[in-house]
Amino acid sequence: MYSRTLQMLSPDYLKKLSTPSWDVIVVGGGITGAGILRAAAQQGLRCLLIEQRDFAWGTSSRSSSMVHGGLRYLGSGDWKLARDSINEREWLQQSLPGLVNFIPFLMLHKPWQWPTHHAFQLLLTCYDRLAGYRTRQWFNKLKIRQLLPCVSSACVSGSGFQDALTDDARLVMRVLQEAKNDGAELLSYTRVDELVYRDNQVVGVKVCTEANKQAVLEATVVVNATGVWSNKLASLAPGLTLRPLRGSHLTFPAWRLPVPAVVSFFHPQDHRPVFIYPWNNATIVGTTDLDESQKLDKEPKISLTEIDYLLSAANSQFPHAKLTASDVLSCWSGVRPVLSQKRQRKPSKESRHHMIWQEPGLISVSGGKLTTFHLIAEEVMTLVAQYCPDAQPVSIHTSPWLRTPSISNQWLRYLNPQQLQRLFGYYGKAANELLNCAKKEELNTIGASHTLWAELKWILMHEWVIHLDDLLLRRTRLGLLLRNGGDEYFPQIKYYSQQLLSWDDLRWRQEVQRYQQIWLRAYQLPNIS
Template structure:
């Protein structure tokens, strides 16, 4: 879709105003919402998606980046969720290499720690059976220390190697949304749905407000789907329904890879409470995560890491790698996401189930819970619930591809090494030539200290519905997470691109830069108490 950037936003608003009734209106621009839009639009439905902030602004840009089956679900006996997740993981890796990639995992085994190698091998045997191939194998202590340098040797027996996948969750959202656009869906970020429109006790539309212009719109639709994740209770409460969501915060630390070298994901037990955690490589950095804490205040403010969580995560990393001696000064950035868990009343947040749930309240179909990995299956379940209002919709799983196959004929694409070609094709799919067009101006120069080309930044500013600077630096690209001070050292270069592509004058730039710096400092760095 080449009308995202201004004046494209005005064209989209005009189309919304001129459309008498949409078949489906989706609220929420995270992975669940764009997944629903993608599956509905491929069937020829007239679909509109509205996001109150930016696409992937919520949980879908702040997950642990893992596309995995979930060994914890297997261990708790949830075979169905594990099987579906592993099979969807394999599908995503096959369809979008470069965006969803296999990542090696290791579980170090220490004397007296559960599970031991034999029990863990039994779990992984079933895990691999779901995947249709064997990834697991045991390595002895010497090999474990060779492959995981710096690992604590005290009581170490060896490690079990297995595999899952990793992604850039925000780019995954954008790729799926582009597929929905290719099939005719329309989307608008920074457009907040305020309330439902009801007629004869049936929801038949919404009242929405443009967060850019302040305008309000009445939009009619045959069915409204709320895919707002941790905010799912908002509209159900308006319909007189009780709250069901237990928001759980998961926080992460971004550490320079040279400070904590890590070539694969390491699963560990926290030395204090025994919770499972991960330390893994991502975007040239090392990520330490995650926590699992109640986050009851769900407002329009962003979630952020708390001082106690910083200490908790550093304690785990320093316990597993005792010679690393990590301190707060080593942290480049942080991020915290809120998982939308459907509450079952468990005292321990980590004991809550991760399955998704769907409710139909008189034409408002709400979906929440579930895993990033299974977004396609969740979308089909939503279509099944919506079939009551859209009789001809087909919600059966026919195994259709999520992503269209993509190639590039650009001469600039051919200048890239194979690994970068693979990555950019995965990130952008059929939009790859637009990125190459930007490389004519920027060349293939990387933003220092990152795995992002300046051409990607320019492409996002030009073509990817960027409204605010944090959209560009925290979601379309991850410069704000990978460079100290949120990328302040590159201010002049970023300013030059934004003024060229987004036509910001000096006053607009200064306002955007100050707002971005405040956002980064408050929500993507250490809490003030630290």
């Protein structure tokens, strides 16, 4: 059976990629790099993406996974970013139902707290006008108690509106799959050691794989989309500094803190917005916003201060829940690449705009939001076109950037409509083949997650899984959603890994040890046994 994963692991794969020269090499396998690769492939360019770890290893698998219109940006007067974000939210939801889904948001109001519900409703009026339709609602105290029976009695009203949620790592994979289908190539666990120059212009990169194989890959133009590492490959534009900001989250079983919507409120400690929301059959509490002081080449991890901060936030709004650290399934922390103008600001006050700068043969981009990754890609491609005049610009309105096939009714015998829509959102046209290859018993979910055993099998064959943590932390989210990182299901996962990736018993033990070390260090709360 054909396997994209085994193809990437082939000893000849790097040699195959070394010649001839590429039109575009994208360095960085997060959502920004994936979007640029997708745009380049659709424009008919010969393009390659290189990632030093796993795809979506960095910020793009550790965000809050919100595809939102940027209500906070509208509140701060950034109308353009809010408008662009709303437009992109609409496009993503229409293109990827099942992967990007609308969900109600509920902002809780307390007496004498700013903004009042009147001021917030005025803001939502502007928000709706930018979207072109109304979603705003107002709820009195009685209605709030009906929606959230355990909410604090201090909440006197609420403002409802609509935004969207996704799975950020799966969004990256969906975009990469589309790029691959249009002829792009991908290379993970390959480090770019240095840029190659000729006549004072970048003409390629020197790379080294995890297996210590080295090569020089030439390109007409190189795009540096490495996020918080962007200043390692190229100097920042004058006047800019890269400020890595850490945001952390806690994962609870859905039954422990059930919420029907994204609940938003201001933390009583510092008046920052905090969210409690349903995600992948769990409940998430996040996020923090702190300067990251740990080394960026290590897995970011939550601090004891952040744990206390998030627990106190949740308990302030849901005091009867009496949440403690022992209730937490997992935690995760991501580091945002924020470009600062060298001014001393609170982290939450920093701009989330992206910036692009360049030198001959090299285009660098950093910052920005998950929601606007496609706009960032389009902007970068206008600069790429200066180096690649044969590029064929494509409008998303005439040739869909992301293709969602129709859902066959034959599978309704085994799966409900929501499950089918999720599969087609996650895997696009590959969902039909995924289902065709599945045995009946593989259409069961894994534990309390939404993931099917059939998905896990498909992912191992086709989604470039090199290590066990790639599978459990990013391709699926089993390591976040199941107790003890999902170790209860290791025997079945071992079977599929050995069958499809040819791992022997020694390799399996090595992968389990590697995964558990990562999970204990970065995804389990400190001092929790």
